[in-house]
Amino acid sequence: KSGNNTVQIKFVKGSDPRNPDGEETYVAAVYLVKKISCESLLQTIKAENKRSVEDCKKMLAEEIASSGIDIDKVVCPLTCVFDMQPLKTPAKGAYCKHPNCFSLENFVNLWYKNSQRKWTCPICKVKSYDLIVDSYFEEILQDAKQKNLDKSVTTNVEILKDGSYR
Secondary structure (H helix, E strand, O other): OOOOOOOOOOOOOOOOOOOOOOOOOOOOOOOOOOOOOHHHHHHHHHHOEEEEHHHHHHHHHHHHHHOOOOOOEEEEEOOOOOOOOOOOOOHHHHHOOOOEEEEEHHHHHHHHHHHOOOOOOOOOOOOOOOOEEEEEHHHHHHHHHOOOOOOOOOEEEEEEEOEEOO
């Protein structure tokens, strides 16, 4: 709140296993945070956290290759895990390894309104404080829309090991 605010710091003596010399280690941090609206957060993520198509394809190919199994294709839904509706803005956590995406709007709205604000990926349960927009899935969705497949019963895309899709 505006005005005078008080911060109290209490030092507790203890041992730090990362400091074998036994010297005391102190760390203090003060964060000034500002709550922003869902719309503002969504705009910021869409503008600043976009992974290029090339990087998305590269990560997919690496993930398929690292599985240790000869995989020809991966089938990914074009629907969001939250509401089973077509993806709006395909997103995932920056550290997620899976190819699937969820709708950024659904994810932000869910965790924004949730008092626990765990921000975990609904697919792999990894902490997802850093979100990225998957440009490759955006391209796939745009292609499906141009071919009028977005209104059909087709809800999956097959991503081949070379990075192409059908």
